Amino acid sequence: MLELSNGDIARARQHSLLLAGPSLGSAEAVATWFGAMQAQDPASAVWSLGVRLPGSVAADVDGAFERGGILRTWPMRGTIHVIPSRDAGWMLELTGVRALSGSATRLGQLGLDQNSVDRAVAALESALHGGHRLTRADAFAALQQAGLDTSGQRGYHLLWHAAHLGVVCIGPYQGKEQTFVLLREWAPVQDRLERRDAMAELAHRYFRSHGPVTVKDFAGWTGLTLTDARAAVAANDGRLESARFGPDECWMSTGLAEALRQGAGRDRLPAVTLPGFDEFLLGYKDRSVQLAAERMGDVVPGGNGMFRATVCIDGRVAGVWTRIVRRARVDVTVHPFAPFTKREEREVDQALAAYGGFLGLPVRRQGL
Secondary structure, eight states, rough: OEOOOHHHHHHHHHHHSSSSOOOOOSSHHHHHHHHHEEEEHHHHHHHHHTTTSTOOOOHHHHHHHHHSSSSEEEEETTTEEEEEGGGHHHHHHHTTGGTTHHHHHHHHHOOHHHHHHHHHHHHHHHHHHHOEEEEHHHHHHHHHHHOOOOTTTTHHHHHHHHHHHSSEEEEEEEEEEEEEEHHHHOOOOOOOOOOHHHHHHHHHHHHHHHHOOHHHHHHHHHHHOOOHHHHHHTTTTTTTTEEETTTTEEEEEHHHHHHHHHHHHHHTTOOEEHHHHHOHHTSSOOOOOTOOOGGGGHHSGGGGSSOOOOEETTEEEEEEEEEEEEEOOOOEEEEEOOOHHHHHHHHHHHHHHHHHHHHHHOOOEOOO
């Protein structure tokens, strides 16, 4: 069995996460590689795809959403992700509905019940039928016309519930406003997988895109039980391989394992500048390989769940960055955890220039 060091894991993960090596060429291909990419912040989601598509521009990613190849919805853990549109059905059935198991209490707290949900679903289906797109305000208006109170968190929760049932999903932006569409109309072609096959496929995509990583991380990422997570890994005989990382067993694609045996993954990796909500950190329950514990507060101030954009060098977080997108440029401030070398400074500037190119704007950098 392979024995992996901290450095081996960090560099191998950067390849798995498509932050090193050849590009897959399209946003749809990237989303399919991952299975799902956390995307509660829309701007972060667009750059999470763009940083993995060197030379692309924001319009390329926006186009993938507009043509329906990828979409945003709540496929697992009650959290918005980017997923391949054709996988929405089986993902919602496997992991999305798990978030509904405890929703009755929340419905009651909001003064809602199952009848409210049924009426909301009917109202949304009627308003969206025929290819219509509704902004959140328009969707709330449709619910209110059906006699449903959308004040407080009621409107959002009803939309959230309808999305978990596979009725609606998030559509492309209309200007700066998010829209909702009917899933069956927006993504009429759906792959259908039985539960065992769905678990195996989701595990395969997770471990190939995040590996080497533990089963516990997979369970945390999907919201599946550890029993189901282990069964999903076992169903991938021939596609996944285990290795030893200290006292832990970790898993990865067989292709990555073979590459590591051949000596791949030992070369130093250049800097990348990532958005706050990226699988580089959010895809793991244990983030200690990529981020030193004493620096967690720098990335997630106050532990409030709001992740700052990160500068990563050689597979580890080396600092954070902030940006202000103006009409004619992007102003960026970099806050390194320790002074960068001249080589690292050059690499960070190249990574930031790629971000500016993605937006079609020059970057003015401060800091360092």
